[in-house]
Every structure is written in structure tokens, then in C-alpha cells.
Amino acid sequence: MSPSKGAGPKAALYALVCLFSGGVLSGCAELHELRECGPHGCATDRQITAAVHERLSAQRGLLEPITVQTYQGTVYLGGRVLTEAQKEAAGSTALATAGVLSLRNDLVVEEDSGS
Numbered sequence: 686m687s688p689s690k691g692a693g694p695k696a697a698l699y700a701l702v703c704l705f706s707g708g709v710l711s712g713c714a715e716l717h718e719l720r721e722c723g724p725h726g727c728a729t730d731r732q733i734t735a736a737v738h739e740r741l742s743a744q745r746g747l748l749e750p751i752t753v754q755t756y757q758g759t760v761y762l763g764g765r766v767l768t769e770a771q772k773e774a775a776g777s778t779a780l781a782t783a784g785v786l787s788l789r790n791d792l793v794v795e796e797d798s799g800s
Contacts, residue, residue: 728784730755737779744778747771751792753779758786765795 728736734755741751752763760779766772776790 727758730757733758733760733782733784737782737785740778740782741775744774747775751775755785758784759789760785760787761789761791763791765793767795769794 734753737755737760738751738753741747741753747766750764751766752761754761754763760782762775762779766775772790772792772794775792776788779785779790780788
């Protein structure tokens with residue numbers, strides 16, 4: 686087991702060595718990935734898209750389907766919603782999903798047409 690995947694004092698010492706060496710030691714990049722991505726590695730764009738879509742589908746009040754695309758960890762939301770609150774909620778949900786680095790919320794708030 687590599688030190689970056691361990692727990693306890695050894696992992697903490699390893700992290701300090703990497704920090705103070707400027708990350709030039711072998712294995713420090715792995716520690717950086719662990720810190721940025723979690724213990725199971727980085728999620729792929731396809732996995733992020735699926736996770737965001739699943740979380741948005743479970744959200745109540747979103748009547749229109751929302752399109753989700755991901756490129757290099759940036760999630761792009763598209764489609765229409767009924768209120769600004771729905772747009773903000775969808776964005777917050779996407780940003781809270783594991784692996785999402787940034788968000789481009791292009792959801793359009795439809796004005797009430799009085800139907």
C-alpha cells in the first residue's frame with residue numbers, strides 16, 4: 686500500500702514531506718490526486734454527468750428535463766426551469782456532486798405566460 690492511501694501518522698508524515706519538498710518526490714503527485722479526487726481516484730466526465738443527472742432527476746419541482754454535459758470536470762447545465770430558485774437549486778446540486786470542479790449554469794428561467 687502506498688503511503689498516500691494509508692491512514693494515520695505515516696500518511697500525515699508523507700503529506701508533510703511532499704508539502705515541504707515542493708511535491709518533487711516520487712509519489713507526491715499521487716497524494717495531490719488523492720486530495721483533489723478522493724480515495725478512489727478522479728471521476729470521469731461520463732461518471733460526473735451520470736451522477737449529476739441522477740441527482741437532478743431526484744429533485745422535486747424540476748418539471749423540464751435538464752441537459753447535463755461535462756468536460757474536464759466542468760458541468761454544463763442546459764434547458765428551462767420555471768423559477769430562478771429552481772435554477773439556483775440545480776446549480777447547487779450539480780456543484781455538490783463529487784468530481785465537479787466548476788459549473789456553467791445555462792438554464793433559462795421561463796417567464797409565466799399566464800396559461
